[in-house]
Amino acid sequence: MAALNYTQRKKIGRAIFHIVVIFLCFLMTYPLLYMVFSSFKTAQDIFQRPNSLFPQEFTLANFPNGWRGFGGITFTTFFGNSIFVTFFAVVGQIASSAMVAYGFARCNFKGRSIWLAIMIVTMMMPAQILIIPQYIMFNNFGWIDTFLPMIVPGYFGYPFFIFLIYQFMQGIPRDLDEAAFIDGCSKYGIFTKVILPLIKPALITAMIFAIYWKWDDFFSPMIYLSSVKKYTISIALKMFTDPSSVSDWGAAYAMATLSVLPVIIIFFCFQKYLVEGISTTGMKG
Amino acid sequence: MSQSSTSKKSGQSSFSKFLYNENTVGYFFIGLFVIGFLVFTVYPLFMSLYYSMTKYDGLSAPQWIGLKNYIRMFTTDVRYQKSLLTTFIYVFTSVPLRLIFALIVAMMFKRGGRVVAAYRTLFYLPSVIGGSVAVAVIWRQLWGNGGIINKAFNALGLIEGDFSFIATSSTALSTVVILAVWQFGSPMLVFLAGLKDIPASYYEAAEVDGANKWQQFWKITLPCLSPVIFFNLINQMISGFMAFTQAYIVTRGGPNDATNLYVVYLFERSFTSRQMGYGSAMAWVLIIIVGIMTAILFNTQHKWVFYESKGGK
Structure with a gap:
């Protein structure tokens, strides 16, 4: 009986943990999501609905516009x-x-x-x-x-x-x-x-x-x-x-997104290695 | 074992004796650091001290003015004094909050499992890119007039109508502090590595003795982690005093100098107004402040930092 209660309690506790953590994950990554999604918004969309996360219609136009850069x-x-x-x-x-x-x-x-x-x-x-x-x-x-x-x-x-x-x-x-x-x-x-x-x-x-x-x-x-x-x-x-x-916010978001992309990719590639490295050496040491 | 090595070495030439001498080997390996230290640290440090006692625009020859730069800083330059105070407020709020968040999250995620690893990655993500200009640009949008934070405060009934946290003197610094706290990933990573180094047997022994999780945290985790906390505290404190990019791009030091952090002001004086003598004097005062703060931390570490004895086992 006591064991059952214990496992039940543990299960509920774990569910609460996951819900809280997922909510926190959303809060933590919100600015990044905002940046990524805004880079697919049209200029009108950015101006009229600045706080909506998802674009009304997806557009890729910001990327070539931004890539053009400054002064040639x-x-x-x-x-x-x-x-x-x-x-x-x-x-x-x-x-x-x-x-x-x-x-x-x-x-x-x-x-x-x-x-x-x-x-x-x-x-x-x-x-x-x-x-x-x-x-x-x-x-x-x-x-x-x-x-x-x-x-x-x-x-x-x-x-x-x-x-x-x-x-x-x-x-x-x-x-x-x-x-x-x-x-x-x-x-x-x-x-x-x-x-x-x-x-x-x-x-x-x-x-x-x-x-x-x-x-x-x-x-x-x-x-x-x-x-x-x-x-x-x-x-x-x-x-x-x-x-x-000239502030073209869509272009700015698109280039901001691209600028962080390489860092994120490198981080994800090595992160696995990093965590493994830390844990295996922890065991070895 | 020492016999075999000495007999092997004794037959060798004087050159190889020199080559394998502990001093040669040592300076071979640290040589780069020694050269770099002299060229990129010592020499600039002395030049900076000299410039700090001159009027210098970086182009024409420096003019000796003695201690006038330092006197001006603490007597007539009101903007400097405000900048100093702002920086202290920034450091004393952002650093403790950052470390507390880092430790809580590291504790939450110290056990493995695939899902937890994914969470850990997401929490770390802002720190990977948080120092970038990209994020500072986004931050302006989120905390600006009609931004999402504005709307959230509207919804909670705390603020009516449009409000820019960035353009208001009383709240601008908080946006920069929150941006700094949001990036607790690197101390978190260091904490995680530290937590993994604590032998599981300590906790098992405590469990046998009937210690609860709370007691285990205070009696095992914190003491074992104290060298790591110390390491993080020093690093974060120093980087707090050096904060520049976020304040410079999010708020440009404003409004009304509310976020004019030390390095932002130092940059403005030295490179925008080209008062390099005055800027050097500011840099020297900063060196002294950071030096004193570090010395205070080092002198108190014996009271709370617990090092395991390094027995040669």
């Missing part, structure tokens, strides 16, 4: 620029951060603890604070209106990722290193053959963060890029909200 420069250019910057910046950030993290986690060099402290302090000091002197410096290098200020600094390690990967390495038993060392593997070999394969989940987590931070980055492109043909997606989208530009 299409979104092909803006997407290309964003992909270029994101790809080269992320590769640099992850590769260099993994190396640096290994140095901190597994090498007993002189000054290790001082550099580790410096790294952690640097992690806490965000880039925006140094934007003025960096702007002057990149200006002197002749890097203004190029992608270099957004890419090159990443190749010297990104403290947040160094720390993330470092923490993950701390959880890998040192017995593995020692076993490899006895087998004649050097510290360099241990990094490539033992540690790198094991830190894959941490690298993927870092990569997901890195991709969407770079893709969404608005501050640096706004400061460093001046010609429209160099604009990344985020700056291009902002042009839709400029009072000077």
Whole structure:
């Protein structure tokens, strides 16, 4: 009898949980649904029924209209620029951060603890604070209106990722290193053959963060890029909200939807891997 | 085991001795960071300190004016003082709310199962794209005049007629705070990873001892999670002080400077008005504020952060 009550209670509890969570999911994703559905609305529909979620009639016209871009420069250019910057910046950030993290986690060099402290302090000091002197410096290098200020600094390690990967390495038993060392593997070999394969989940987590931070980055492109043909997606989208530009909201929604699409696709592809990575290593560790 | 390794190494040349020396290996791996730190952090930091004591438009040579920028900030620049206050309000509301939501949702979804994984993904989705300009553009629409939030408040009878949360000084900051809280996904992910690291045996033992879920949360989950909470708190606090994109696009710092967050104002001064000396001084004050806040958190961590001893087992 008691067992039955218990299972009944559990079932009802679970149903309530699901109802509440589905409602919350709707609230959480409403702005995104609004954006996606509005991109299929006609201009008249957007103006007359701004708060209805579903379009009266589906139209694809907003996409070619939006893609046309500004002053003869299409979104092909803006997407290309964003992909270029994101790809080269992320590769640099992850590769260099993994190396640096290994140095901190597994090498007993002189000054290790001082550099580790410096790294952690640097992690806490965000880039925006140094934007003025960096702007002057990149200006002197002749890097203004190029992608270099957004890419090159990443190749010297990104403290947040160094720390993330470092923490993950701390959880890998040192017995593995020692076993490899006895087998004649050097510290360099241990990094490539033992540690790198094991830190894959941490690298993927870092990569997901890195991709969407770079893709969404608005501050640096706004400061460093001046010609429209160099604009990344985020700056291009902002042009839709400029009072000077003709505001075609349908086109803005369509391009906003397309701009988040790659990030969402990458996220869904790796999310499975990420969750699996976290849970399997959790069991292994 | 040490015997075999020493005998192997002893026959090697001095170059390979150097190559395999702990210091060489260490600096080989962290070398990039050391160079990057000197070039992209230390040098700009000192230049910034110098610029902060000058009048500088970024083009002509800086003119030395001593501490005048700093004095102006705290005496005559009323907009600066308002911006500072607004930023503190923003940080002290958005960060705790964000972490609380992140923890609640992580707790709700910590157990596996396909459906729960789908929920987790949907809750995480806003954070993947929340920092983007796309979302800021949508936010303007939702909270603007006649937007869906306006209509919802009409329906609840809280507001009559058209009302723009974004164009009203008293509510504009809340829209930016809510936009920030909505994106609790990244601390949630970190919490989830932390929750998975808590051994199930702890809970089993507590169950045997008769502890209920509530007690388990306070006695096991929170202490075990405290290093992760600390990590999240520091990160979120700092990124809170640095908030820029949302306030810049949703409200453009307005109305009447109601959402003129620190970095928004710093950007306006440095790049729109090209007062780079003044902007550098503002940046330095921000470094000091964030430094003090971080130091306070680090100094209190021994009271509430629980680290498992790192025994070499």
